Amino acid sequence: MPVFRALAYFVQEALTSLWRSRLINALSIGTIGVSLFVLGAFLTVASNLNAVVTRWTEKVQVTFYLEDGLEPRIREMLESRLKDDPAVETLTTISRQAALDRFRALFHDLRTLPDDLAENPFPESIEITVKNGHQSPEEITRFVTAFEKSPGVEEVQYDLLWIQRLTTAVRLVRGLGGVLGGILALASIFTISNVIRLTVYARQDELDIMRLVGATRAYVRGPFIVEGMLQGGLGGVVAVALLWGGLRFVARDLLAASELLGRAAIFMPTELAFAIVLGGMAVGLVGSLVSLGRSQV
């Protein structure tokens, strides 16, 4: 009960103090908000890219183009060896005619093009979808190397390069966000600690009096710590609001206009929103501890 009462007192004092110097506090909340927004934006982009990568890897496909005029016996041998490989989920053999039909169905306007060439330009192929758990770049590389030199295989095509590029991009965005976010978080800590220090200076007399009539150090410091955490938490809320607004803008006005990614719904992970607010509070906590550590209180 006494602990609860002390906490209630800290919060009450902190709120009063926040309101009393609302201009300077708005400044520090804004600084934290912008910093966390930048960090959050990078993380959001990273997790959206990551979702795209995951979706793509879910249907990783490897296509083996077969040599022209291949003996059915050799093709059947290749098929049965492929079926035995643990990475293979499904196997479909596409005849030259089937490939041509597919092309005509997909590209309606160009359907007469193969006729102009007088001969069906499409080779026979075997399409493999890769099993869950075998979709890592390493595993796919292993699979492809095992079969690319097999008799009858002319060429292998797969999405690995793109997956690798995207994975690298995700890492890059995340790393960049981390570094930038870290720098900005330090700036926020610096801002909060200075704002709190100003408040402590302005109220030094009062704090001395409290100590003289028997208040403990923790009791005198409590309101400032809560104040810092409130500043940080409010900064976090500002950042989440900015992110949410920004994402809505991007999703509605930019992506809807371009058919390209229209179906890929842009999202902000809920955990990220909570993490940003909690992160803000942590930044505020560190900031006020730094300023109190240097003060006489």
Added chain:
Amino acid sequence: MIQAFHVYKQYDRESVALSDITLHVEKGEFCFLTGPSGAGKTTFLKLVFREELPSQGQILVGGRNVTAIPEAQIPELRRSIGVVFQDFKLLKRKTILENVAFVLRILAVPHKEQKRRAFNALKAVGLHHKMHAYPMQLSGGEQQRVAIARALINEPMLLLADEPTGNLDPGMAQEIMTLFQEVNARGTTVLVATHDREMIQRMGKRVITIQRGRVNE
């Protein structure tokens, strides 16, 4: 209650505020500490509730050596001592009711009881009708009475009062002295620093005189 042994206090190199002070104040006693301005009265009181540390010597308060207690135990010491500061030391952003209640607040006394007891303490110094005023809205004498109410609210084992009647007219000064006598009768040891000779004579209590930092009993 207070035992000082060969206490010295030097704030800076040029001057000595207290020099070889040895004195005792018994439990339950009411006594005056007097001497001209600058004699070291305030300094001595500061040493008792550990606002300052002596440069040399030991001070025991209620049997505890306050010159040796760890930092963490200072709040506990101060809570057992009521202090009327010469410059009042009121929290200017809080009403006088809140100022008086603050002492109970840090002890986590329930809110209603804080209010009730703070109101009664203000009533005892005749200021309950101004309880929602802020210190700056009061006269010096009124602020002094608030400081007195705060010092007394928790029935301390020891009351230290530094020129508590300095800003009061004779009638009010006498009322405050009567209040101190009542508190003393309930068991609180009282030490009043003052240079008001007339009042000291009227009260007929033990007097400790310091002059230029030395006891002159």
